[in-house]
Amino acid sequence: MNAPTPLRPSPATIEALTGELTKRYGNRVVTSLAVRQQHAHTTTWLANQPPDIVVLPTTTEEVSEIVRLAAAHRVPLIPFGTGSSLEGHLNAPFGGVSVDTSLMKRLVAVHSEDLDCVVEPGITRKELNEQLRDTGLFFPIDPGADASIGGMVSTRASGTNAVRYGTMRDNVLALTVVTASGEIVRTGSRARKSSAGYDLTRLFVGSEGTLGIITEVTLKLHGIPEAISGGTCSFPSVKDACDAVIATIQSALPVARIELLDEVQVRGVNVYSKLALPETPLLLFEFHGTDAGVREQAERFGEIAAEFGGSGFAFATQAEERSRLWQARHDVYWASLGLRPGAKGVASDVCVPISRLAECLAETKRDIEESGLIAPIAGHVGDGNFHVMPLVMLDDPDEVSRAEDFMHRLVERAIAMEGTCTGEHGVGQGKMKYLAAEHGDAALDLMRTLKRAVDPMNLMNPGKIVA
Amino acid sequence: MNAPTPLRPSPATIEALTGELTKRYGNRVVTSLAVRQQHAHTTTWLANQPPDIVVLPTTTEEVSEIVRLAAAHRVPLIPFGTGSSLEGHLNAPFGGVSVDTSLMKRLVAVHSEDLDCVVEPGITRKELNEQLRDTGLFFPIDPGADASIGGMVSTRASGTNAVRYGTMRDNVLALTVVTASGEIVRTGSRARKSSAGYDLTRLFVGSEGTLGIITEVTLKLHGIPEAISGGTCSFPSVKDACDAVIATIQSALPVARIELLDEVQVRGVNVYSKLALPETPLLLFEFHGTDAGVREQAERFGEIAAEFGGSGFAFATQAEERSRLWQARHDVYWASLGLRPGAKGVASDVCVPISRLAECLAETKRDIEESGLIAPIAGHVGDGNFHVMPLVMLDDPDEVSRAEDFMHRLVERAIAMEGTCTGEHGVGQGKMKYLAAEHGDAALDLMRTLKRAVDPMNLMNPGKIVA
Numbered sequence: 006m007n008a009p010t011p012l013r014p015s016p017a018t019i020e021a022l023t024g025e026l027t028k029r030y031g032n033r034v035v036t037s038l039a040v041r042q043q044h045a046h047t048t049t050w051l052a053n054q055p056p057d058i059v060v061l062p063t064t065t066e067e068v069s070e071i072v073r074l075a076a077a078h079r080v081p082l083i084p085f086g087t088g089s090s091l092e093g094h095l096n097a098p099f100g101g102v103s104v105d106t107s108l109m110k111r112l113v114a115v116h117s118e119d120l121d122c123v124v125e126p127g128i129t130r131k132e133l134n135e136q137l138r139d140t141g142l143f144f145p146i147d148p149g150a151d152a153s154i155g156g157m158v159s160t161r162a163s164g165t166n167a168v169r170y171g172t173m174r175d176n177v178l179a180l181t182v183v184t185a186s187g188e189i190v191r192t193g194s195r196a197r198k199s200s201a202g203y204d205l206t207r208l209f210v211g212s213e214g215t216l217g218i219i220t221e222v223t224l225k226l227h228g229i230p231e232a233i234s235g236g237t238c239s240f241p242s243v244k245d246a247c248d249a250v251i252a253t254i255q256s257a258l259p260v261a262r263i264e265l266l267d268e269v270q271v272r273g274v275n276v277y278s279k280l281a282l283p284e285t286p287l288l289l290f291e292f293h294g295t296d297a298g299v300r301e302q303a304e305r306f307g308e309i310a311a312e313f314g315g316s317g318f319a320f321a322t323q324a325e326e327r328s329r330l331w332q333a334r335h336d337v338y339w340a341s342l343g344l345r346p347g348a349k350g351v352a353s354d355v356c357v358p359i360s361r362l363a364e365c366l367a368e369t370k371r372d373i374e375e376s377g378l379i380a381p382i383a384g385h386v387g388d389g390n391f392h393v394m395p396l397v398m399l400d401d402p403d404e405v406s407r408a409e410d411f412m413h414r415l416v417e418r419a420i421a422m423e424g425t426c427t428g429e430h431g432v433g434q435g436k437m438k439y440l441a442a443e444h445g446d447a448a449l450d451l452m453r454t455l456k457r458a459v460d461p462m463n464l465m466n467p468g469k470i471v472a
Numbered sequence: 473m474n475a476p477t478p479l480r481p482s483p484a485t486i487e488a489l490t491g492e493l494t495k496r497y498g499n500r501v502v503t504s505l506a507v508r509q510q511h512a513h514t515t516t517w518l519a520n521q522p523p524d525i526v527v528l529p530t531t532t533e534e535v536s537e538i539v540r541l542a543a544a545h546r547v548p549l550i551p552f553g554t555g556s557s558l559e560g561h562l563n564a565p566f567g568g569v570s571v572d573t574s575l576m577k578r579l580v581a582v583h584s585e586d587l588d589c590v591v592e593p594g595i596t597r598k599e600l601n602e603q604l605r606d607t608g609l610f611f612p613i614d615p616g617a618d619a620s621i622g623g624m625v626s627t628r629a630s631g632t633n634a635v636r637y638g639t640m641r642d643n644v645l646a647l648t649v650v651t652a653s654g655e656i657v658r659t660g661s662r663a664r665k666s667s668a669g670y671d672l673t674r675l676f677v678g679s680e681g682t683l684g685i686i687t688e689v690t691l692k693l694h695g696i697p698e699a700i701s702g703g704t705c706s707f708p709s710v711k712d713a714c715d716a717v718i719a720t721i722q723s724a725l726p727v728a729r730i731e732l733l734d735e736v737q738v739r740g741v742n743v744y745s746k747l748a749l750p751e752t753p754l755l756l757f758e759f760h761g762t763d764a765g766v767r768e769q770a771e772r773f774g775e776i777a778a779e780f781g782g783s784g785f786a787f788a789t790q791a792e793e794r795s796r797l798w799q800a801r802h803d804v805y806w807a808s809l810g811l812r813p814g815a816k817g818v819a820s821d822v823c824v825p826i827s828r829l830a831e832c833l834a835e836t837k838r839d840i841e842e843s844g845l846i847a848p849i850a851g852h853v854g855d856g857n858f859h860v861m862p863l864v865m866l867d868d869p870d871e872v873s874r875a876e877d878f879m880h881r882l883v884e885r886a887i888a889m890e891g892t893c894t895g896e897h898g899v900g901q902g903k904m905k906y907l908a909a910e911h912g913d914a915a916l917d918l919m920r921t922l923k924r925a926v927d928p929m930n931l932m933n934p935g936k937i938v939a
Binding site: 116118120141160161162167172174184188195199201204205207212228229230231251254255256293295301302305356388389390419424426427429432440444447449450451455457458459470 | 586587609641658659661671677679760761762765769914923924925926
């Protein structure tokens with residue numbers, strides 16, 4: 006049994022709700038089409054479905070009030086951070102209110118001794134790290150985009166540092182959440198661990214706004230490592246690169262980042278970021294620790310990589326060099342678009358057990374070739390997670406159809422290899438159709454049971470995940 | 473609104489269910505009082521409340537069948553591992569069937585390249601590590617007792633290694649669970665991370681059998697470190713020891729274990745384990761890494777500890793020495809009992825932000841003294857988690873009452889310091905009364921909503937956590 010499908014509110018309902026909101030929040034309520042479109046999906050080829058109203062609260066209490074007002078009219082609510090999500094999370098297929106958290110970006114508290122901080126959801130990860138600069142601490146989760154912390158919680162984001170520091174699942178200590186009834190729930194304490202009941206924090210991490218709106222986040226922080234050592238290394242094949250990564254992780258080398266770019270992606274990066282990397286499969290790696298520690302780790306890694314045909318080691322010993330390299334990694338989205346001017350990038354990510362990664366990548370590359378697509382690959386290979394971005398001319402229906410078919414096969418392949426349809430982007434609208442294949446009917450029914458219990462009217466970001 | 477309180481089944485109902493179970497499972501169904509008592513709470517001063525029937529399934533399908541049979545009669549179900557839980561999790565206040573998983577202890581699969589394994593819930597952590605011995609991998613979570621993996625999942629167990637390797641929350645990749653309806657749910661894939669919907673795995677980790685019965689566990693494993701270095705170090709005061717730990721963690725030294733024993737606990741350990749440790753607050757520490765790495769880390773730690781008055785460094789370089797030391801740490805329960813022959817140990821644990829730990833410990837020690845109790849303290853101090861075990865003569869009502877009052881104040885103190893009423897033992901029956909103070913009414917209502925949605929008849933381990 007599904008949660009009820011909400012009706013699209015009538016124009017009269019929206020007008021009434023707009024009036025009530027405006028009375029309270031004045032010009033923090035916006036209904037112009039341009040702003041509403043910006044608050045829906047804008048990043049990939051999924052259609053833009055704007056909300057009816059955008060409102061910018063400044064406190065948890067205001068969010069609670071907004072939820073109660075909207076719920077009284079049975080109007081859906083869609084939380085909004087920076088708009089960088091990739092699977093249609095922000096779309097409003099049933100209309101509703103976009104709750105834009107961009108005015109809620111305070112760093113509420115830093116507890117240096119406890120290695121944690123409390124933030125409002127609208128602060129972005131770069132803003133947070135900028136404000137933490139003098140503390141000797143940092144927040145490591147880095148999905149590339151300068152996403153909001155609230156959005157990163159909602160999609161269970163991760164990125165390049167996850168192999169060492171974990172994902173958002175591991176780095177959120179507690180949340181304040183406004184649920185569908187407008188109740189304000191605090192999901193945990195500041196203790197590093199607890200066995201005191203159900204894990205409400207993890208219930209909301211990754212729930213994409215479908216169970217409530219996050220209004221405060223207590224995050225783990227980490228000490229800035231004394232030394233960082235990193236660089237690049239080339240491999241004859243993707244399989245060799247994967248095998249080197251497996252051996253590295255098995256030998257308990259605490260690699261902080263280990264990223265794979267395939268030769269297509271390297272070509273794009275070279276052009277876009279003006280680098281001269283060898284255009285073969287490439288690993289970017291980084292170690293965090295003491296001076297002696299990272300030197301030893303990098304040496305060990307070099308020995309392991311060499312066993313698997315790794316060559317052309319280039320160490321980036323200066324912070325500037327490293328920044329340039331990682332900026333290039335983060336710019337793969339733009340670099341990829343440069344490979345085919347006029348094309349739209351169709352982002353997707355899957356994740357498989359690392360033992361299956363080489364095989365999954367090889368089959369995927371063969372599939373790209375047979376489909377006649379251009380689709381660079383970049384991956385958080387230490388986690389078995391990779392991104393494929395077909396570059397598609399949207400005015401060519403045949404190419405669009407080939408790309409769609411390819412994306413289906415990509416996900417089916419990952420699931421067949423005991424993996425997941427998304428390692429970090431989330432379900433949104435784009436991956437809903439794969440959840441049954443991945444989880445099975447019993448698990449999916451349980452997810453629906455949870456959704457129905459927490460949000461019986463299905464007003465919290467409807468049309469996403471399972472309802 | 474609470475989940476319904478189950479009625480205690482009538483003798484006729486139990487007789488009928490016993491017959492149905494015996495027809496299927498023969499002598500794997502036991503109803504003798506001695507066995508039933510062994511399957512209820514036996515470890516602390518909470519009263520023993522035996523189940524009506526003990527059944528030993530061998531497969532997930534049998535567990536599903538048992539759940540369906542019991543549910544048809546509205547008879548509660550209580551999963552059982554090794555019986556080492558401390559808060560009354562195994563008691564059957566409404567009678568019911570103890571589902572003993574001790575025949576389900578296969579190591580189903582080891583995936584060395586992926587650093588994971590699949591186990592049945594009845595295998596204990598020591599049995600698992602024994603069987604992993606030739607793989608170069610190990611399962612680090614170590615709560616002291618040789619608990620079953622299923623039980624450790626259920627209580628969100630942790631222990632001495634958690635500061636480096638995390639708790640059960642962080643080390644379970646996926647579960648197979650039989651829910652209240654007898655459905656078999658698979659909560660995740662073998663991918664290291666996923667953003668594909670609600671985190672069903674974390675819903676069950678720490679749920680103490682109240683949402684379903686765990687029948688298979690996919691665990692993360694870790695490479696056995698090339699080198700281990702550890703030892704002990706004495707401090708003038710508990711506060712100095714805590715400050716040394718805070719400085720260690722802030723400086724990003726990757727300590728694998730860091731344990732505090734107060735002077736009372738050290739005295740008990742010396743007697744029980746025939747050691748000659750200085751009877752002042754003591755830290756036990758351990759580093760995992762490469763030869764050079766652990767040497768450097770131990771040196772750094774020595775410098776930091778010395779700043780806070782640490783002295784009497786004793787390094788245990790040989791594996792045998794280290795084993796002896798950690799065995800002594802694990803034997804604190806028995807060592808403590810030795811401090812007061814005839815007394816019952818009343819175990820409890822709380823966890824606070826590490827910045828509050830010294831203050832929390834100082835107030836607790838003052839409270840112990842003012843209460844006229846003998847109560848050694850041992851703590852996973854890197855996490856802010858510590859154990860206090862008053863040694864109580866149960867035939868002295870005044871002393872029992874003083875110990876109870878002390879335990880209340882201990883929990884209230886931890887919660888007031890932004891901590892939790894239990895860091896690793898779980899809620900069971902013993903800590904139910906503190907959940908409202910810790911979580912607040914809105915969060916507790918949400919936990920009850922989840923319980924009611926997943927187990928509407930309240931048959932899964934009723935009388936624990938919130939229902």
